[in-house]
Amino acid sequence: MFILSDKIKNLIGNESFSYDDVGMSDSTVIIFIDKVLKIQTVSEESEHEYEVMKWLQDKLPVPGILAYEKTDDKNYLLMTKVPGEMSCADQYMRNPEQLVNLLAEGLKMLWKVDISNCTYMHRLDEKLQMAKYNVQNNLVDMDNVELETFGENGFQSPEHLLKWLITNRPEEELVFSHGDFCLPNVFLSGKKISGYIDLGRAGIADRWQDIALCYRSLLHNFEGKYCDKKYQGFRADILFEKLDIVPDWDKIRYYILLDELF
Known part of the structure; x- marks a missing residue:
């Protein structure tokens, strides 16, 4: 109560x-x-x-x-209340070209924020410290990790993953980052971004943080991970075409693995 x-x-x-x-x-x-x-x-x-x-x-x-x-x-x-609907709403999921174009615009809007006077840091120094705290205090939700992250062909434990993340941390391309750029956290209204929610991890970070989680969220939502409905014919790589970038698969994997500890 x-x-x-x-x-x-x-x-x-x-x-x-x-x-x-x-x-x-x-x-x-x-x-x-x-x-x-x-x-x-x-x-x-x-x-x-x-x-x-x-x-x-x-x-x-x-x-x-x-x-x-x-x-x-x-x-x-x-x-x-933010107007519009979550970007995982059926009307957008049935129009993947439009959806991904809007999500790419949403990423670009974040990256245009002037960070010269931003004091909110969520760089790898901060993220890895937070991840360490979660690991040491048994706060990692092992029921909601990717199937391949741990086990026979993955990492032995959250401690093992944390050690790998510390050893293999990449160079950062700093922008203003949402920190959890998943489809339910980005609202759309018509053909525009109408709002961002769940900003507890927002701040200065590597732009690939948001790209990686956006990519993963697109895959999961179109595969029907969070509901019974699967959407056929979706190609997640169009995200990179809309952003006009070459995917850095090492960074994408790194930030998806890092998110496993949160």
């Missing part, structure tokens, strides 16, 4: 609501008519999300902040 502050109660009034169960987050997300209340356990990531959202208000289409309250163990973030 959550105890809401008077400020948040007054803002939501008696509006009808529903719970959002999309995604892998352990937060509680309550959807109102034009607002969203996100309740999370107090952590570095949950506090970072609030701070980076404030910084992004005039830079990217992100939710507006209506109220933020913090108790001993919970953060309550009330924000405006």
Whole structure:
């Protein structure tokens, strides 16, 4: 049971609501008519999300902040509801050319953010420290990793993977990164990006961080990993064509493996 502050109660009034169960987050997300209340356990990531959202208000289409309250163990973030639909909505999945074109535009919008005065760092120094903490505290969710990551033909354990990631860290091409650029976190309205959500890992990072997770998310969604519906005839490599880049498969693999520890 959550105890809401008077400020948040007054803002939501008696509006009808529903719970959002999309995604892998352990937060509680309550959807109102034009607002969203996100309740999370107090952590570095949950506090970072609030701070980076404030910084992004005039830079990217992100939710507006209506109220933020913090108790001993919970953060309550009330924000405006992003218009449109998740990019994994059926209408976009049935039009992969349009979908990937919009996602490529969404990546480019992030990379155009001026990072010269950005203090939010999510470079490999920070990410590997966070990954180390997760490994040492048994926080790696082994039920939601890729089948090939661990086991006979993969890594022996999260500790083994972490050691490999530290040894094989690549050079970084720094941009402003979403940090978890998966289809449910990018909203579309018509033929444009209407918003980014779940910004707890956003900040300065290698641009291949977002490319890798976008690529993986496209594959998983079109293969029907998160629902019973599979979409035939999709070629994930068109992402690189839309971005006009040559895929760096070593970096893509690296950042997908790094994400296994989060």
